[in-house]
Amino acid sequence: MEHYDWNEGWLFTPTFDPALVRPECPELSLTPVRLPHTVKPLPYNYCNENDYQRLCGYRREFFAPKEWLGRTVLLTFGAVAHDATVFCNGRRMFHHGCGYTAFTVDLTGALRLGQKNVVAVRCDSREDLNIPPFGGQLDALTYGGIYRAVSLDIKEPAYLRDVFIEAKAEGDFRIYTATVGETVGCTLQAEIRSPAGSRAVYSGELSLPITGTLNNVHPWSLEHPTLYTLTVRLIRPGTGGLPDRVLDEKTVRFGFRTVQFVAGGLYLNGQRVELRGLDRHQSYPYQGYAMPDSIQRLDAQLLKKELGCNAVRTCYAPPSPAFLDACDELGLLVFPEMPGWQHIGDEVWQAQALQNCREMVCQYRSHPSIFLWGARISGSPDNEAFYKRTNEAIHRLDPTRPTAGSRSTRKSQLLEDVYAYNDYSYAGRGAGCENRAAVTPDTRKGYLISEFGGQNFPAKPFDDEPHRLVQALHHAAVLNDSIAQPGVAGSFGWCMTDYNTHREFGSGDRICYHGVMDLFRNPKLSAAVYASQKTPRAPSDIVLEVSSAMTLGDLPGGAAAACWVFTNAESVRLYRGNDFVAEFTPDRRGRFAALPH
Incomplete structure (x- = not known):
């Protein structure tokens, strides 16, 4: 048994040529690259998604020693966005039609032992493919390339x-x-x-x-x-x-743990957990999806330790295994979804979606952090035959976890164990979320809010102070009211970070400013709403974020309005210079009385 990381030594061409798969192709101009790799780096904003939609190619040469005779040689790709065909020494070996799950290719039958060998990958990242998540208008960019790690394993025939x-x-x-x-x-x-x-x-x-x-x-x-x-x-x-x-x-x-999702909420090892989370896109500035494991792990650290979340929904697709490893280590619950957004395609499309669903469960089901499987295409309409198949497949492959599926409609068909609802009802006044009984068709099953905030009140990092404050208070109101309403297991704010998007969405510069952090993971004021809800166990855990810098030039009319402090401290003392002014404590009967802090 031998294991090799195979992230070095690749060559790339932005335009696929069939000559790429041949053992010799001196006529091609190829660029050395290291994995993870994106087919086209993009500008921070005003980017063009057509730049990464292409049919491109990767190639790697390697020597196969004679000692591999009688062994099995397996090449595993963590993810290739979005349609991959793998060749070995000119021979077509494998095709995979999902940009978010891993796949393994058996190279044994095509190897030339004691000689140089060539592996080539035909990578199609065009958004007109008849596979998830494509077919409708997407609100996020999908990028392209071999953007997760690749490894080679030498095994026995059995x-x-x-x-x-x-x-x-x-x-x-x-x-x-x-x-x-x-x-x-x-x-x-x-x-x-x-x-x-x-x-x-x-x-x-x-x-x-x-x-x-x-x-x-x-x-x-x-x-x-x-x-x-x-x-x-x-x-x-x-x-x-x-x-x-x-x-x-x-x-x-x-991990040894028991998950139960009932009408009263989520129970982990018999103890009720109030879910307080954010939705996460796996994209980054410039490189899109192609960031190393260390950065994937950093996102989990930020969610748990900086933002104080206890859960994350990996919206629209399964995440990196490195991200899940970090969630396992940190104690961060994960709700992964099958790839897709709103659109359900034809029978060929649905067959691929079902296969994606199976791969997601089989590859990730030993992670204790996963507490719920997304068995629906996020935001899609009802489709009884299709969703019966996805739920049956998940329950057969993993009978230990419930299923859910984020939707945007009330009283839709509930084939899953949990009704997950995208609640964008809050407009700045009144109840922060809808009444559970008015939304779910079966109040005997679990219920959670899978999205809120986001599009209701986006905020740029450079927006003025009043604008950023309103976004923060918006998140606080929905968090508070979801906690206060019996039977709501918790909520996931939209979303952790800003993200690049298509021109039909976002702010005109190809960025959706829906995040509580920007694309670089710098926190906005709304991030303090989440961070301040964690219980401090040491002085270093204290959060103290003041909503105003008291700079007159940032305030309409130069006049300060209400100033908010987001904190998990028991009280806050205000001084002017060295002079004590007043001490403030949370209003436990006020608008945000249900929040822990």
């Missing part, structure tokens, strides 16, 4: 394709495996390792799940995200006095 563990808070677990190749006579060995280093080993048969109970486990929770490690080994018993042989092993991290 190997483990997949490992999944269901682990409950009480310590009960079930381990499922899927294998490839000739495995007659082989057995499985599962080893669970605790954070303290203690180990428990279990044996099992290939055709059955390995079940058991681990005593005295520490459940995964938001405050204590305890992670265990599972290593499953595929073993061929020795004969004629020879020792047993480990053909393959696969390691995953997981």
Whole structure:
């Protein structure tokens, strides 16, 4: 078993030429690139989405040693936006029609051992493809390229394709495996390792799940995200006095925890959790999707530690595995969605969407941070036959988690376990959110607000002070009222950051200024609304953000209006120079009485 990172040594051409796939192509002009890579860097604003919509190509040469004879050579792509065809030595090996899930190509049959070999990728990032998320008008750019990591694995002919563990808070677990190749006579060995280093080993048969109970486990929770490690080994018993042989092993991290979503809200390990989150786009300035794992992890850090969120919805698509790894470690709940926005296409489109849904669940289901699966295209109309298939597929592949689907209509068909509603009803006065009973067709099921804010009151980082304050108070009002209303599990504000968009949306400069942070992850005033809701456990956790800089030139008429302080401190003291003026405490009977702080 050998594993190699394959992010170096690639060559790129912005225009695909069939000669790219041949072992020799000296006539092509190719540019050396490192993954992750975007097909076209864009300006910060006033960008043109036509620049990245192209049919382009990648190529990598490598030597395949003779020692690989009789082994299986697997090439895994983390994500290629959006339609990828992989060739090896001129031979077409694999096609993948989703820009947000990983795929693995078996190169074994096309390799030339002891010689130079060539892998080429035909990458299509045009938005007229008949695959999700395309087909309608998109409110965000989709970019292109091999924008997640690539790896090469050398395995035996028989190997483990997949490992999944269901682990409950009480310590009960079930381990499922899927294998490839000739495995007659082989057995499985599962080893669970605790954070303290203690180990428990279990044996099992290939055709059955390995079940058991681990005593005295520490459940995964938001405050204590305890992670265990599972290593499953595929073993061929020795004969004629020879020792047993480990053909393959696969390691995953997981947590013991139980998720229940009922009419009263979300319960994690039997304790109710008030969801307070933001929706996240995985895009960045200039590079689009193509940012390394360290930056993906940084977003999770910002959500949990800087913004004080306990949950995130990865809108319109599954996120980077590195982002999920960080959420597992931090105790940040994740609601991922199948790729798409509003549009449902023809039968070919729907078949690809269903496949995307299966891939999302199979690739991410061991992450304890995931508490809910998005089984609908975000904001799409009802489609009974289609959504019956997506819900059935998810429940079959992962019976431990509920399903939901963000929608923009009241009383739509509820095939999922949770009614997720995009509530844009608040206009600056009155109730911050709609009455749950007026929206969901079944009040016996769970309910959450999957979007709010955003388009109702966007704010640029350079807008004047009153404008930025109104956006912040808008978020505070909806957060408050979603907490105050019984049966609402929580809410997700739209959205974490600004993002580049098509000309039909945004502010005319190809940016949607809906975020509580800008594209560079600099906080706006509205970010302090979320940050101030976290409970301080140390002096460094105290948030103190004053809405006004008291600079007369920023104030209409040069006159200061109401000044707000967003804080999780017990009180705030105001001084003029060294002179004490007054001490202020939260009004526990006022407009924001339901907020923790």
